Amino acid sequence: MKPIRRDLRFAxxxxxxxxxxxxxxxxxxxxxxxxxFFPSGERFFIDSVRHFRKHEALQAPELQQAITAFIGQxxxxxxxxxxxxxxxxxxxxPAERMEHLVIRILEYVRVNAAPEVRLAAxxxxxxxxxxxxxxxxxxxxxxxxxETRFAAxxxxxxxxxxxxxxxxxxxxxxxxxxxxxxYALRSSVMVLATVVxxxxxxxxxxxxxxxxxxxxxxxxWWSLLSFHVGKPGMLRRIAGPYLDYFRxxxxxxxxxxxxxLAEMEQLVAEFQALPLSQAA
Numbered sequence: 663m664k665p666i667r668r669d670l671r672f673a674x675x676x677x678x679x680x681x682x683x684x685x686x687x688x689x690x691x692x693x694x695x696x697x698x699f700f701p702s703g704e705r706f707f708i709d710s711v712r713h714f715r716k717h718e719a720l721q722a723p724e725l726q727q728a729i730t731a732f733i734g735q736x737x738x739x740x741x742x743x744x745x746x747x748x749x750x751x752x753x754x755x756p757a758e759r760m761e762h763l764v765i766r767i768l769e770y771v772r773v774n775a776a777p778e779v780r781l782a783a784x785x786x787x788x789x790x791x792x793x794x795x796x797x798x799x800x801x802x803x804x805x806x807x808x809e810t811r812f813a814a815x816x817x818x819x820x821x822x823x824x825x826x827x828x829x830x831x832x833x834x835x836x837x838x839x840x841x842x843x844x845y846a847l848r849s850s851v852m853v854l855a856t857v858v859x860x861x862x863x864x865x866x867x868x869x870x871x872x873x874x875x876x877x878x879x880x881x882x883w884w885s886l887l888s889f890h891v892g893k894p895g896m897l898r899r900i901a902g903p904y905l906d907y908f909r910x911x912x913x914x915x916x917x918x919x920x921x922x923l924a925e926m927e928q929l930v931a932e933f934q935a936l937p938l939s940q941a942a
Contacts, residue, residue, distance in 0.1 A: 664727065665826040667734030670933065672742055672815045679749040680874050684807035688879070688886040691870040693816065695863055696794075697746045698757055702765045703787065704740035706772065708733050710784040711830050713777050719836040732829040735822045742815060755873055760866050767858065778838060782851035785831045786907070789852070790859070792827035792914060793903040794896070795820035799922045801894035814933045821926050828914040835913075845910050852907055 675682075683690040714720060715729060750757040771780060798804045798820045805813045838844040868877065876882045890897040903917055 664724075665731035665735055665822065665829065667731055667738065668818075668822070668930065669738060670742070670818060670930070672745075672811050672818075672933075674746060674749060674811050674815065675809065676749050676752065678809045678812065679746075679753045680755070682809040682812040683805075685889055686882060686885055687874055687876045688871055688882040689889050691867055691874065691876075692886060692889075693812075694746075694750055694755065695760075695867045695870055697743045697750070698760045698866060699764055699859075699863075700743035701740040701747065702761060702768055704736040704743075706768045706780070707784045707788065707830065708736050709772070710777070710780040711833055714781065714833055714837050717837055720833060725832060725836070728826070728829045729833065732826045735826055739819055739822065742819075746815070750870075755870050760862075760869075764862065767862075778847065779851060781830070781834055781837070782848045783855055785834050785848060786852040786855040787859070788823075788827060788830050789907050789914060790856070790904070791823050793900040793917070795823040795827075796903065796917065796919050796922075797894075797896045797899045799824065799919070799925075800899070801896075803894040804896055810936060811933075814929065814936075817925070817929055818933070821923060821929065824919060824922055825926075831914050840910075849908050 679694070681687050681690050683693060711729060711732060715726075720726065720729070747757040747761060771783060775783075798816060805816050834844075834848065838847070871877055871882070889895075892898075906912055906916070
């Protein structure tokens with residue numbers, strides 16, 4: 663599976679930033695809150711993988727090409743989500759303050775953690791984004807009916823996360839091997855990364871909803887709960903794949919969902935056919 667760098671600019675409509683999802687405000691703000699993490703997170707992933715690029719175990723041309731494409735895709739994701747987050751900030755959401763906190767945490771890890779730990783954090787969070795991507799792609803209702811350009815951005819991001827989901831993990835296995843020490847490190851870092859991620863995303867989400875006047879809307883919170891644990895069940899569907907990460911013989915392509923990648927060419931063609939007026 664060879665990832666491909668695609669330079670797409672989504673020109674998201676600023677007037678829809680706070681309520682672009684078909685399921686309403688609360689689901690919109692869940693996705694908006696995820697966006698806060700991506701620019702600094704993608705840079706962290708790039709740096710973590712790039713650190714090992716000259717390692718003797720990574721010199722196979724195919725793996726070097728995959729690393730190059732991984733870096734290119736993550737850079738494009740970061741750029742588009744920077745634009746996305748600027749729209750959030752302009753609309754009265756504290757995206758800059760939230761992202762600054764994420765940056766501080768990642769900078770602490772960068773300065774204080776060994777390169778192997780940073781790579782373990784990368785493969786943990788790459789797995790998390792990959793299974794979220796699979797959940798999005800597997801049910802039309804996750805993003806269907808939403809504003810066209812926002813929906814296209816999230817589908818594009820999900821497809822590319824699927825396309826490169828094993829690159830950082832292949833780097834990990836080549837550098838660290840498959841022994842007990844490697845397993846213990848990647849598993850323990852996944853637990854820590856999961857705790858930190860949810861400790862940030864929950865208060866960020868609540869604040870973004872509050873800024874839009876939805877904090878006391880029981881109907882809105884129920885719609886978000888239903889979205890995740892009912893139908894389409896975005897988070898409910900990732901529980902099993904998440905736990906698979908803790909199996910000693912795990913590899914990302916054991917969840918073989920590459921059939922979704924057939925949608926990429928159609929997505930790009932549909933997006934490029936959109937009139938510019940929709941971005942206003």
